[in-house]
Amino acid sequence: MYRSIGCGEIGSTHAGKEVMMSGWVFRSRDHGGLIFCDLRDRTGAAQLVFSPDYGEKTIHKMAHQLRAEYVITVKGDVRIRPEGTENPGIPTGSVEVYVKELEILNKCEPLPFQLDQDVDIAEANRLKYRYLDLRRPEMLKNIVTRHKTCKAVRDYLDREGFLEIETPVLTKSTPEGARDYLVPSRMTPGCFYALPQSPQLFKQLLMVGGMERYYQIVRCFRDEDLRADRQPEFTQIDMEMSFVGVDDIINLVEGLVKKVFKEIRSEELPTPFERLPYSDAMERFGNDKPDMRFQLELKDMAGLASKSSFKVFLDALAAGGRVKGLLGKGMAGYSRRETDLLTAEAQSLGAKGLAWIKVKDAFESPILKFFPEDVVRQMAGRLMAAPGDMMLFVADKERVVNDVLSRMRLDIAKKQNLIPTGDKFAWITDFPLFEWNEEDSRFQAIHHPFTSPTEDGIKKIMDGGDLDLSKLKSKAYDLVLNGSEIGGGSIRIHDSELQKKILKLIGMAEEEAEERFGFLLDALKYGAPPHGGLAIGLDRLVMLMTGSQSIRDVIAFPKTQRAACPLSGAPSHVDKKQLRELYIRLNVPDEKPAAE
């Protein structure tokens, strides 16, 4: 027996009782006579007292040897701490355990970094010794939050009639989307499995298979470059339902998120969440994942700009571009140097320049002479600019205007402290079905090619005839939280003919469609029910809930920016025999050593 109670669980109600506890030595304070030692396990920490007058002499002697992270078991008596020695800083601070038996279960070498201090350790080091990093209360908290989130999700979806079903990890590479991770087949020389970017096709097949409600907390893989919120393997809460429309899915997911936030954060989210058509999001915020916690909306300035003689604005409009404005709340005091910096930033984001007008007692701007005063006043009115503010304008192609201003909107909000605490969810709906891909000179699906167009779009597509692909809308929706996309989904196509047509529209020849997705097209012929679903990025969700700066902080064993694992050393060379069995010969261009 190692323990009768967790270190973090003792309190005044246990006073006088004998307890057994096991854990790690967090800190010890050796006074020669009395030795205090904080013992930590997953439940928390408690103060042990070793006294020369208590228990056997050998115990006290042994206690001198204790060092950080030794693993020990103790038996002792809980006592209320003497008055004045309580520690209000920890939950168990009203009591302490007088130790009468001590066993050192395992020693610990001097640590590569200290766990008991509040200093930032280089992340490379943390990852190399992740098993030590995980002992830090901060990391424990994140991992627990992640677990609780999964638990809440499972409870909720179970009650809603969902079945948790596993889908293959060794599956088929499909084009479109991210780069696949490939796994060579030994049985079929020259062929490869792909790790799933998501279980998309399988969950649709489960619907055809009559499962009606499916979910899975599932690992997905994308071989793309990493970011603070992106890992090559990440986890989705993946769901799919039959006989549903957009509203059904949105309602269900709102219920799910509400429950998670209530259980994990004790936060009562108001539902329904605000819904914003994609076109509105772009118009008002400049991107499709707006942070709705604060205002600062982008405003169209075309009408007013055309009343000016400012060539930059007029030229942009003449070329079919846009002029939009943004409120620089409280930024009238910006120096020339600071406005130059803003301009440089706008330029780095693709704009040719940035126009600004400061609002003080009078307006102040190098471009003021091009604008009649009443026009400037109206512009200020549109942006609700008050004295002390600055107005910012970008004129360019719509895409550039939105890119630049949406980015500045976030920067300004951060810099000017305009972001209130609290969480703001929103749905972005009515996405376009396709977007033009410059590189490949073809249209591609914005969501994925299995996304259903809207009803009138379906009619147009099935009728044949002339189609403006850029105008078609889809039944896709994204879930956005505080400016991060944390989920997305759609109603799917459940008609084989429509699916074939869509694949054709994105430039996929019939034979290729057959080769890539033949199994799906077949399945849709055999009584596929209408269905749709959604996937939530679990890592990102937990990251936001824990306030973590990086997705790595909510993953037990994450990868570095170069997709490597400093702990295990993956990826690594494999021996020649393994490669031979897979019929693989390396062709690495530089002089680096190939496989051993």
Add this chain to the structure above:
RNA sequence: GGGGCUGUAGUUCAACUGGUUAGAGCACCGGAUUGUCAAUCCGGAAGUUAGGGAUUCGAGUUCCCUCGGCCCCGCCA
């Protein structure tokens, strides 16, 4: 592929404009210490300044290359 930041004892940091033997806190080792809670006090050991090259009388500091880490753009349906 591109832009930016970064690498100094185990660890967190310091070291002026290029100038003596690269310092400090914590950790570690030895000693003292009976109410501490980042205990305290005394002493000690600890460095390929990421690696390589160049400039210089002299390089942690300047320059070049390589390696690693982080942030961003591209990419991520």
